[in-house]
Amino acid sequence: MSENTRVSISLPEDQAMRLKTEAARRDISHGVMAAALVRYGLENLEDPSLEEVVAQERDQYKKRRAAGGKAGMESRWHAAKDRPQKE
Numbered sequence: 888m889s890e891n892t893r894v895s896i897s898l899p900e901d902q903a904m905r906l907k908t909e910a911a912r913r914d915i916s917h918g919v920m921a922a923a924l925v926r927y928g929l930e931n932l933e934d935p936s937l938e939e940v941v942a943q944e945r946d947q948y949k950k951r952r953a954a955g956g957k958a959g960m961e962s963r964w965h966a967a968k969d970r971p972q973k974e
Contacts, residue, residue, distance in 0.1 A: 903917075
């Protein structure tokens with residue numbers, strides 16, 4: 888058996904709650920549930936429906952990154968606008 892490597896991901900709140908709920912229903916930790924889902928996914932990489940899920944996740948990731956970048960730019964822009972101007 889190989890050594891474990893810790894992996895951390897961010898999940899939308901609804902997915903995190905569903906993960907915890909399904910884990911509790913099975914009387915296991917959400918970490919064990921997540922590991923089981925990753926294992927299941929890796930064992931089923933050839934499933935045609937996976938490509939649609941991957942595309943959806945990729946699109947959501949891009950939207951989150953764009954929104955974060957926009958918020959950062961707006962924050963910097965407004966902060967710069969509020970600074971006293973040099974003479």
